[in-house]
Amino acid sequence: MTTTTQDTPGLTGVELAGSLPAAAVDAVLRAALLEDAPYGDITSQTLIPADARATAVLAARVPGVLSGGEVFAAAMKLADPAAVVELLMADGEAFEAGAALARVTGNARGVLLAERVALNLVQRMSAIATRTAEFVALVAGTGARITDTRKTTPGLRVLERYAVRCGGGANHRFSLSDAVLAKDNHLAVLTGGDPAKLTAVLRGAKARLGHTTHFEVEVDSMEQIEPVLAAGVDTIMLDNFSPEELAAGVELVGGRARVEASGNVSLATVAGVAAAGVDIISIGALTHSVTALDLGLDVELEPAG
Structure with a gap:
């Protein structure tokens, strides 16, 4: 695969923390192509000569922040290993409507x-990056970090988490295996509804952990803060607190x-949340409710011989 990328920094001016693992991208793409064309593309096989060549441009219909360029390229290469893909903009880079983002030439x-699979993924990833960048811009200068949550599309978490980084955000724990995060349901089971037991049960749980395991606890009232802090937790999550309560x-x-x-942080409220002095703002809406960014693939058949 031939790819070129720009050296222009992303909208937030930060380097992406970690690239996409090729094996994970390949697994997603193979599953998606198998779903979309389990026995081949009978339309193209019927209408398009086997040796026909085409050039296609990934074009932006609206402004945004790019994420998924390499995914787009990998999808095209999986469908046609001889395809030449040129990435005209870098992941994390802002673009205007009408911009050419990538060009592919091949069978x-x-x-x-590959068209629909490639577009579906790059449109969703770019939507996540664009939305994240909007949140990040609204908290600039406050010291608060915008992070995602586990409210991701099953099977696409690695791509969606990468897209958050493309928009200048950070990632929360990747999975249930990565850190302890005790929420209200966990605490209800642990304490039987008795808040007086909170510190003791959390201390006991923390004592059973390895020294490198991060321990976070969610609270939904001011009264829980001191008992949780007394257990020596690393992070305390204030859930659905007003800016004044925060x-x-x-x-x-x-x-x-x-x-x-x-808890229900939006573009309209995030600046007030950040101004309260919190360190982290986690937002499920970065991934669970974005609308695909309007990108298109303009295809032209090359003249025969």
Whole structure:
């Protein structure tokens, strides 16, 4: 595969933390192509000569932030290993409507076979990057970090988490195996509804962990903060607190743990949440409710021989 990328930094001016693992991308693409063309593309096989060649341009219909260029290229190469893909903009780079983002030249049947899968993924990833960049811009200068959650599309988490980084955001724990995050349902089971037991049960749980395992606890009231902090947790999540309550919570924590804000954070409210002094703002909407960005693939058949 021949690819070229720009050296222009992303919208937020930060380098992407970690690239996409090729094996994970390949697994997603193979499953998607098998779903879309389990026995081949009978339309192209019927209408398009086997030796026909095409050039296609990935074009932006609206402004945004790119994510998934390499995924687009890999999809085209999986359908036609001889395809030449040129990435005209880098992941994390902002673009305007009408911009050419990538160009592919190869077998026409291969281009058409990969078209929908490639577009579906790059449109969704770019939508996530674009939305994340909007949130990041609104908290600039506050010290708060915008992070995602586990509310991702099953099977696409590695791509969607990468897209968040393309938009200048950070990633929360990748899976249930990566860190302890005790939420309200866990605490209800642990304490039987008795808040007086909270510190003791959390201390006992923390004592059973390895020293490198991060321990976070969610609270939904000011009264829970001191008992949770007394257990020596690393991060305390203030769930569905108002900006005023968040500010009071940050003051009460007083640097004894990281403070994360979560719960129905929107573009309209995120600046107020950040101004409360929290360290982390986790937002499920970065991944669970974005609308695919309007990108198109303009295909032209090359003249015969």
